[in-house]
Amino acid sequence: MKAFGLIGLFALVLGALPLLTDSGVHINFAMMALYAGLMGMAWNILAGFGGQFSFGHSLFFGFGAYVQIIAQLSWGINPWFAILLAIAASAAVGAFVGALSFRYGLRGSYFALVTLAFAEVARILALSVDITGGGVGLMLPLQTSAANMQFESKLGFFYLILFMVVIALLLTQWLKNSRVGAYLQAVRDNEDAARAAGVNPFRVKLSGIVLSGAMMGATGAFYVQVFQYVDPAIAFGPQSSVEALVAAIVGGLGTVWGPLLGALVLHTLSDVTRNLFGSLPGINMVIYGSVLVLIVMFLPRGIAGIGVSVKELWARSRS
Amino acid sequence: MAPFMFDLSILIPSVLNGLTTGAIYALIALGLTLIYGVLHIINFAHGAALMLALYGVYLLHTKMGISPYWALPILIPGMFFLGYALQKIVINRSSHGRDENILLVTLGISIVMENLALLFFKSDTQTIETSLTLAVVEIGPAFISTPKIIAFGGALVSSLVLYLLIAKTDLGRAIRAVSKEKDGARLMGIDVDHVYAMTFGIGLAALGAAACFLLPAYYVNPQVGSGFVLIAFTIVVLGGMGSFPGALLGGLLIGVVESIGGLYLGESLGQIGIFLIFILVLLFRPHGFFGAKA
Numbered sequence: 104m105k106a107f108g109l110i111g112l113f114a115l116v117l118g119a120l121p122l123l124t125d126s127g128v129h130i131n132f133a134m135m136a137l138y139a140g141l142m143g144m145a146w147n148i149l150a151g152f153g154g155q156f157s158f159g160h161s162l163f164f165g166f167g168a169y170v171q172i173i174a175q176l177s178w179g180i181n182p183w184f185a186i187l188l189a190i191a192a193s194a195a196v197g198a199f200v201g202a203l204s205f206r207y208g209l210r211g212s213y214f215a216l217v218t219l220a221f222a223e224v225a226r227i228l229a230l231s232v233d234i235t236g237g238g239v240g241l242m243l244p245l246q247t248s249a250a251n252m253q254f255e256s257k258l259g260f261f262y263l264i265l266f267m268v269v270i271a272l273l274l275t276q277w278l279k280n281s282r283v284g285a286y287l288q289a290v291r292d293n294e295d296a297a298r299a300a301g302v303n304p305f306r307v308k309l310s311g312i313v314l315s316g317a318m319m320g321a322t323g324a325f326y327v328q329v330f331q332y333v334d335p336a337i338a339f340g341p342q343s344s345v346e347a348l349v350a351a352i353v354g355g356l357g358t359v360w361g362p363l364l365g366a367l368v369l370h371t372l373s374d375v376t377r378n379l380f381g382s383l384p385g386i387n388m389v390i391y392g393s394v395l396v397l398i399v400m401f402l403p404r405g406i407a408g409i410g411v412s413v414k415e416l417w418a419r420s421r422s
Numbered sequence: 423m424a425p426f427m428f429d430l431s432i433l434i435p436s437v438l439n440g441l442t443t444g445a446i447y448a449l450i451a452l453g454l455t456l457i458y459g460v461l462h463i464i465n466f467a468h469g470a471a472l473m474l475a476l477y478g479v480y481l482l483h484t485k486m487g488i489s490p491y492w493a494l495p496i497l498i499p500g501m502f503f504l505g506y507a508l509q510k511i512v513i514n515r516s517s518h519g520r521d522e523n524i525l526l527v528t529l530g531i532s533i534v535m536e537n538l539a540l541l542f543f544k545s546d547t548q549t550i551e552t553s554l555t556l557a558v559v560e561i562g563p564a565f566i567s568t569p570k571i572i573a574f575g576g577a578l579v580s581s582l583v584l585y586l587l588i589a590k591t592d593l594g595r596a597i598r599a600v601s602k603e604k605d606g607a608r609l610m611g612i613d614v615d616h617v618y619a620m621t622f623g624i625g626l627a628a629l630g631a632a633a634c635f636l637l638p639a640y641y642v643n644p645q646v647g648s649g650f651v652l653i654a655f656t657i658v659v660l661g662g663m664g665s666f667p668g669a670l671l672g673g674l675l676i677g678v679v680e681s682i683g684g685l686y687l688g689e690s691l692g693q694i695g696i697f698l699i700f701i702l703v704l705l706f707r708p709h710g711f712f713g714a715k716a
Contacts, residue, residue: 140537157524158529173480203538207705211521212464216655217704223652226699231690342649352526385540385644399527 106359110272113409117265121258134261134329136363136370137268138322142343143350143362144271145318150348151357152284153311156293158215159222160347162200163193163316165229165338167323172241172333173234182252186324193320201312205305210294219344226339242336243327252328260329264398267325268363271318275359278314287311319347342388349391353398355407364406369394435564436685437678442570444677445577446636448649451657451669452581453628456588460601460621463513463524469651470532471626473539475501475633476642483550483637489594490552490634491572497630505626510619532647539644546564547643569638576635584628584637588666597621601664653680656700 114347128220142164148350150156156343167189174185204217229235254260278284284306289297294385323343327333346369354365372394380386452474457465458615481487488496508531516527557568588594599607599615608614657676661668676696683692 134439156525158525203701203705209704213526213704215522215525216464216659217701220652220697220700220704224694224701227690227694227697231688345529348526348529383541384545385537388533388537392530392537395530395533396512396516396527399523399530400512403516403518403520403523 106276107273110269110276111118113272114265114269118262121261123284128278130257130261131138132370132374133262134257137261137264138325139320139346139350139364139370140366141264141268141271141325142319142347142356142368143267144275145315145322146347147351147408148275148278148318149311149315150359151351151355152278152287152291153308153315155308156211156215156348157218157312157315157344157345158348159218159220160315160319161339161341161344162218163402164194164227164323164326164347165222165225165317165333165335166196167320168327168333168338169229169235169241169323170320171324171327172243174358175243176241177234181250182328183250186252186321186328189324190317190320191338193323194317196320197312197314200316201309204309215402217362221341222341222344226335227377229335231338235335238334238335240337243331245331253331263328267321271365272316272359276294279359282325283307283310291357303342310382319343326410345388345391349395351405353394353405355405360406360408361405361407368406431563432685433682435566436681437637438561438564439568439570440678440681441674442566442639442677444674445574445581446632446673447650447677448670448673449577449580449628449632449635449655451654451661451673452584452666453563453625453632454654455661455664455666455669456624456628456660457625458658460597460661461509461618463517463521464526464528464655465622465625466528466651467508467532467535467623468654469647469649470535471501471504471647472629472633472650473642473644473647474504474535475630476637476640477539477543478630478648479633479637480548480550480642483552490550490638491643493575494631494634497634498627499630501630501633502623502627504623506619508626509622510615513622514615514618518687532651536644536647543644545644547641549641550637567576567639573635573639577632580628580631581636584624585666587624591712593620618621652700653696656696656703659700659701670697 117133117137121130124130143238145163146157146160157359170189170192171182171185174180174188175182180188200218200221203212209217230238235241243253245253247255249259252263254263278287286297286302287310289300289302290304290307297307298304322339326337350365350369351362352365354363355361355370369391372390376390398405405412441556450468453466454465457463457468475497478500479490482493482496483490512531513524513527517523519703521595552569554568554572557566558565559660586594596607596612596617597620599610599612600621604614607617612708653676657669660676661670661672676699679698679699680692683695685692687695
């Protein structure tokens with residue numbers, strides 16, 4: 104219960120943030136950090152709890168984004184309903200990819216490669232079919248109103264992403280202590296032992312990728328509402344896959360708060376560099392890549408791992 | 423079926439063009455498969471390293487007037503040292519006993535390389551012009567550009583050199599020993615970490631050679647590697663991870679498939695064909711057609 108209380112406290116504190124600052128820059132920073140954190144949380148479900156490292160999470164991001172925008176443009180569906188479709192669609196894509204790759208026992212590097220290939224196929228398809236607008240992309244017309252999920256100020260989007268993050272936190276916290284979550288972690292730690300203990304690894308990993316894909320799809324839909332534009336490179340390019348993975352790894356895999364922590368650190372870093380050097384193309388990704396290398400080299404358990412090590416040291420020194 | 427589909431005057435040039443590209447693919451894949459076979463890691467930074475090598479050739483040509491083929495003796499050792507240092511300083515220290523960590527570190531390296539290139543060279547696509555750029559060679563009904571013919575020959579010769587290096591030299595013997603049984607090799611007095619770094623260096627040196635043959639017939643931009651890396655993975659998986667003949671045949675095959683696929687399906691759908699082959703092979707034949715069962 105304490106864990107859920109912490110999530111409530113987090114929601115209250117961040118919800119009160121606009122009382123402390125009315126600067127658009129601060130609100131925007133918080134919004135983008137939460138957005139990146141949500142991607143990291145999505146990736147963390149599959150990799151941190153399930154041990155399956157995907158290099159192509161942009162597949163789910165892109166499906167979420169395209170369903171969100173096409174539902175509004177072509178089918179005239181309200182965005183608040185469309186986002187549910189977007190989440191469902193990315194969950195279905197997760198089920199498809201998961202069913203194929205886990206049925207044939209792809210693990211480790213092979214799984215990473217196959218997810219990357221799926222994202223790449225989706226990118227090329229999005230370039231060549233009509234419904235996505237091809238390389239030109241799709242634009243969401245500006246119609247500011249809360250009913251349209253287009254808010255007048257960033258504040259509205261901040262509360263929207265905060266709401267989504269809180270749901271994701273609750274889900275992750277629930278997963279961590281649930282039966283499915285325990286199975287998932289058992290499969291991660293030793294698939295053969297888990298199977299011998301009566302766990303069905305295929306079904307367990309499948310639920311992991313469906314949940315993970317659904318969360319990632321939600322961030323794609325959010326992206327479309329905020330930036331009102333999407334094209335195949337944004338949707339299925341490597342950027343979102345990398346952002347999701349780096350946030351989760353930097354923060355700490357398999358923890359509830361790690362991905363948010365990682366996203367916060369990364370966004371602070373990239374903001375500082377932007378202030379120092381101005382906005383150069385690619386500089387953000389240089390930072391992300393370097394941080395990824397350094398963390399894997401020196402802190403393979405992420406920033407959250409430091410806390411764990413300190414705790415372990417403390418416990419050892421007392422025993 | 424339209425009659426032109428069987429028109430040899432279209433099909434033959436397409437196959438020949440595919441073979442020339444395929445030879446370059448094979449050379450790139452050989453480096454990748456060598457690294458996989460010995461270190462049992464997937465070098466995700468392979469494409470980005472090729473991109474760096476291409477920029478190296480480009481800079482030597484535009485800033486110092488060195489022709490791409492004369493750049494071979496600079497690029498091959500240069501890429502070798504880069505590979506040796508990367509493995510020894512970064513990759514070797516980051517596995518912590520888990521394959522995923524290597525994958526992540528090489529991914530991180532590739533992100534850094536690609537975006538540094540973006541910082542320095544912008545996203546523009548660059549080509550170079552040499553005295554041979556417009557020259558063509560007539561083969562039957564086909565006219566193939568001379569740089570492509572040279573690339574084909576160069577890639578085959580480099581592959582042969584690589585093969586001889588592994589098959590006939592003491593270094594090659596040490597590399598094969600480490601790939602089969604690293605603890606045994608260590609007991610025999612082989613410095614395993616050194617052999618790992620040498621292997622990684624040789625894998626990247628192959629990219630240096632590939633870049634010199636590739637640039638006169640191709641182009642370079644910061645993203646150019648990501649296309650090659652997936653194709654190289656496809657070839658390596660198709661040919662069997664760690665298999666030399668597999669990589670060579672796989673490379674030529676993929677080159678031809680891409681070329682013919684592009685002819686009949688259009689360029690972008692032709693590429694989808696490659697990724698679908700990749701996914702299908704991963705799902706159904708993850709050990710490829712030449713590789714040993716793991």
